[in-house]
Amino acid sequence: MSSAVRSRKVGRVPMPAVKKANGVPLYAQIREALRRQISAGELKPGTKLPGEDALTEQFGVSRMTVRQGVSELIDEGLLYRRRGVGTFVSQRHVQRDHNRLTTFFDSAAAEGFDARIEVLAQEVVPAKHMVAQALDLKEGEPVIYIRSLRFADGLPITLHDEYVPYKLFPELLYQEMTTMMSWEALERSGYRVKHAVQKVEALPAEHNIATVLQMEKGAPILFKHRTVIAEDGNPLEFALCYSRGDSYALTMTLKR
Amino acid sequence: MSSAVRSRKVGRVPMPAVKKANGVPLYAQIREALRRQISAGELKPGTKLPGEDALTEQFGVSRMTVRQGVSELIDEGLLYRRRGVGTFVSQRHVQRDHNRLTTFFDSAAAEGFDARIEVLAQEVVPAKHMVAQALDLKEGEPVIYIRSLRFADGLPITLHDEYVPYKLFPELLYQEMTTMMSWEALERSGYRVKHAVQKVEALPAEHNIATVLQMEKGAPILFKHRTVIAEDGNPLEFALCYSRGDSYALTMTLKR
DNA sequence: GAGTGGTCTAGACCACCCG
DNA sequence: GGGTGGTCTAGACCACTCG
Structure with a gap:
């Protein structure tokens, strides 16, 4: 009847591997401490972590705080929990997170x-049907249209529309667009990007696209069709990307 | 010096919109209650939710419990939080979560x-280099190879290898594979699938693939190359999928 | 039955944003 | 300054897994 045997507090060894008041939340310090131990090989793949009680004492924080730190590593796939058994280090870590919106330059690097x-091209045009639909505008409303060509090691890889x-960010018309994407410019102006929805297809290259990308007409193009959504759910940017099939690939992870 | 003005406990109206002991965790009940209010239009896109204190009283639970329920809806993109301001209903909800591993039949439905x-084909073959590498095996170790053709409305869409x-699940050799994928069979045998890593490209159809998919040689193929990973990080399945470019598309969301 | 993660409480102080 | 979310505590009981 009585109760949990938890928190059997031995002699209360402080041992604060993490400390307050340096601006970084405790759970974040714990998260990074564990991440370091994993990447340093102190916690090898497959091994069991100390129990949550043990970590609680080790770090000198409450159990909920430990759990918050551990949970974030679980979301990242670095750890996994099994009720009644323990928390373990995953075997193979997800190399890079490809399910994030990245910039052309970041990917290139x-x-x-x-x-x-x-x-x-960088001009104001009336929204055609597809564009209006994606951006929640009426057909014909003004939009800023930017067409750019992306090169990797000097070769044209992707044509980007x-x-x-226009009403969202008229200044975009005069921004220097050789180093960023539209949504990056929007972010720098205070908009908060939440995510993008993207559709991918394989298409034969049309004449004009084949010409720009210096490839044969009809050769495979990896075609992406993307809408960037703000934090409040409104669309910020719509883009069509045509990439050479022979020199472009997309990687992603799918959760169960 | 004293402290927070929180939990000003009025008359403690129980009003348990959620109740314990029915097997469903309180935070899950709260999550679903909010989801229902949103999809029913009681909480319209853009509106602010009651504060966490208000929800705490409304549901008759502690604040941490409310936060856990709300957090899961935030992870889903249905809500978003702004510190110092409030929690809001997103404008456009992610239609379906396309970043999950799905079955051919689920997608079709x-x-x-x-x-x-x-x-x-469904047979045991020695692992070639690429396969061995993906599955963490030595070249030549036995693997079960299953080639299948997937039809949508009677038309061949995807060729699947x-x-x-073999050592992981020899019984797979005799399983009926016309209704599921290998990883589904593995799951039914107790393996826990965590996620898959997938690469997508656009390729010209080779002769034999073009023949099977009843398309012209050289026409665009959407090619996927996928490794399914178990909870502990070990690879379970490696697959190559060739899909007709003119009748197959992939949709995904990219987080910021 | 011992150990472990899952859920939950009733508070507290802080940082941030806005009028 | 008042309201809101962000972080944190020191407990508690439960459900699951395994030897």
């Missing part, structure tokens, strides 16, 4: 090639 | 077409 963007509602 | 799988380590 990660893959190790030289990146360059050439802007082919972006559309942003 | 969601898209509204008839699905059929025809198994072309799957590989599973």
Whole structure:
């Protein structure tokens, strides 16, 4: 009847591997401490972590705080929990998170090639049906249209058509777009990007696209069709990307 | 010096919109109650939710419990929080979560077409280099190879080559594979699938693939290359999928 | 039955945002 | 300054897993 045997507090060894008041939340310090131990090999794949009670004492914080730190590593896939058994280090860690919105330059740097963007058009046009629909506008409302060509190691890889509602951010018309995407410019102006919804298809290259990308007409194109959504759920940007099939791939993770 | 003005406990109106002891955790009940209010239109997009204190009283639970329920809806993208301001209903909800591992039949049902799988091969073969690498095996170790053709409304859409380590699940060789994928069979045998890593490309159809998919040689194929990972991080299945470019698309969401 | 994670409480102080 | 979310505590009981 009485109760939990938990918190059997031995001699209360403080041992604060984490400490307050340095601006970083305790759970974040715990998260990073564990991450460090894992990447340093102190906690090898497959091994069991100390129990939550043990971590509670070790770090000198409450159990809920430990759980918050551990939970974030679980969301990242670095750890997994099994009720009644324990918390373990995953075998294979997700290399990079490919399910995030990245910039062309970031990806290029990660893959190790030289990146360059050439802007082919930057103007105000009336929204065509598809664009209006994606951006929640009426057909014909003004949108800023930016067409750019992206090069990797000097070769044209992707033709990019972006559309942003004119009323949302008229200044975009005069921004230098050779180093960022529209949504990056929007973020710098205070909009908060939540996520993007993207559709991917394989298409034969049309004549004009084949010409720009210096490939044969009819050769495979990896085609992406993307809408960038703000934190409040409103669309910020609509984009169509045509990438050379022979030099472009997309990687992603699918959760169960 | 004293303290927070929180929990000003009026008359303690129980009003348990959620109740214990029915097997469903309180935070889950709260999550579903809020989800219902949102989809019923009682909480319209853009509106602010009652504060966490208010929800605490309304549901008759502690604040941490409310936060857990709300947090899960935030992870789903249905709500968003702004510190110092409040919690709001997102404008546009993510329609379906396309970042999950789905079965061919589930997707077919969601898209509204008839699905059929025809198994072309199901045998034990030695692992070739690429397969061995993906599955953490030595070259030549036995793997179960299953080639299947997937039809939508009677038309061949995808050619599917799957590989599973023989030692992992020898029974797979005799399973009826016209209704499920290998990883589904593995799950039913107690393995826990965590996620899959997938690469997507656009390729020209080779002769034999073009023949099977009844398309022209050289026409665009959406090619996927996938490894299914278990909870403990070990690879369970490696698959190559060739889909007709003109009748197959992939949708996904990218977080910021 | 011992150990472990899952859920939950009733508070508290802080940081942030806005009028 | 008042309201809101962000973090944190020191407990508690439950459900599950395993030897």
